[in-house]
Amino acid sequence: MEDLLLDSRTGPQFKLSDEQEMLVRMTRDFVADNIIPVAAEYDEAAKFPEEIFHKARELGIVNMLVPEAYGGVGATAFEEALVSEELGYGCTGISSSLGVNSLAVLPILIAGNDEQKAYWLGQRVTEMGHFVSYGVTEADAGSNVAGIQTRAERRGSSYLINGSKTFITNASHADFFTIFAKTDPDAGHRGMTCFIVDRESPGLSIGKKFDKLGQRASDTAEIVFENVEVPEENIVGEVGQGFYIAMKVFDHSRPGVAAAAVGLQRRALDECVKFAAEREAFGVPIYQHQAVGHKIADMAINYEAARLLTWQAAWQVDQGIFNPRVPAIAKAFAADMATKAAVDAVQVFGGYGYMKEFPVEKLLRDVKIFQIYEGTSEIQRNIIVRELFRGA
Template structure:
């Protein structure tokens, strides 16, 4: 039987996130959008009440929630500010390689520190390689009991505030996908340098920088899994991070819909509220259809990794749909607001700017379609 009802615990977690989003994030969202500052204080408070690093199991001091709870939280955080929500989600993202492939020793070394407040960043993309993951140039060479990492990473969320980085690098470039490995690099390691900060269109509360690794020596134990496991780690992480990021898009779209309902009720044209014009009420009805449909896809894709089922296609479908959906809904919200929608005094222009990135990061919407088509045409 398909059951869409949430447990009491899930409802409580969602309520906690909703209250946090309304009281701690929403009042500061505009400020962070304007100043492009990192929301340190929000991170501190989120850590305190258990809304950060929700995927770390209780045995390492974490809250040990599942992906379903993570997407419930992310929708609420995204409703208030998707830049803040994306930054917080990147902590979960950079925990996944450790959780999926770290040895017990590595888990015991890193996870308790993360629970205490360490921040992570996920360093896969490079200046010359985003969609084409196999095109990365970063290398990791064995040197006795160390690896030496050299290379540059591009568009790294949380890069300038992170305490550790999950860095993807080739241990054997000739082996292509099979020669990529994943390493944990601590911020303090000699040769780690934060580069240029991007001046972004949206999600400006999140920090996006280039990172440079110059002859960085790290302990051999910081290799996650075996040499050559990197590509498979990245793909297994995508199965989890795509639903999580798509939930933030659902939150942004739901907010745009709610703002549209409020405005269309208050604003009058031709002697009656805007919503009494069918052209407007249908636009808002379409928002509701899209938000609901995206949420269901996100929930389904969030439940799949825990069952062990193959779910790359379902994660890609949820991500592609949510990314297209949030752009359409936020663009229509600006339309509902008319000229005021285009003004920074009203909330919807920020939502529209914030929405664009969902079709780019965590794999572009074209790449999601490449994955979906590959699965549809895979010989059986």
């Protein structure tokens, strides 16, 4: 268990560097000016935050993991987590839309070759500002990643892809996709391969666009592949490595997702502190009723704890330590505690909490997805059990 302890010599630093503090301050200002004032409108209209994405891109707070060699800022996972918390504070619907490029380019960063990085990251993502989506999930295979049915069959020097993906973030707007398909359906998880697929490929279409409970500013849609021809140079890594790439992607991406949930928690806490100091019941501000004050204290405890776990998970990625347990613990805890914070925030606000005029109603709708996407909370616990009992 020693790797879970925060060691003052080797563990995460509690003081941010001057550059990291500047990054947080700059992102916080960006969120205050560009996200918080419009979040309710984007939520109501389920409007995709394209302009906000491009403004954030100019500032270097999206596509953060793209290395400097490919025109990116080459940020660490820790720095990306700092930014993700700030964006999540503003609106997790908008932050999901802004953050998914980072998820979708991870297969290329982890397993792509130099030509793929130069073209897809250097030209398409950095220079052209393209959107990228990440396609694993299918109608009959979500948690069970190895159960996907989308097929990629070799035809000379190309592959023909047939099948469909569902619940894909930003799919309607993506200029290209990193997609997982079966190249050898009889080989179970060893028969999966990752492909880069251009949006303009004949036979590729966007199917149903989903209307959602929360995070409504993010786009969620199906992708349909009908004899989509993909050249073999678009294979990421080796044929048959797709499952391992997908699992590594999740170890990298979970700290960023946990950080957005942490941001939502901090928002719930701030809103409750303001409201409970002003709102009076029985002649005193409601925070003076212990039942209310303690709820808010628990929110503060859980926020600090979730943030430390998230920082540790991100730090681990930056150290090149690939142990799926810590990202799974951070993601599960941050998602569960953010959900509790949003439920409790509505309670602290009483009847007002249930109304759209007050911000906590949206937090409650937005938060639920953190227990579902990037591996459900049950799947995170399965990973933790698997790692704890490895060899038992």
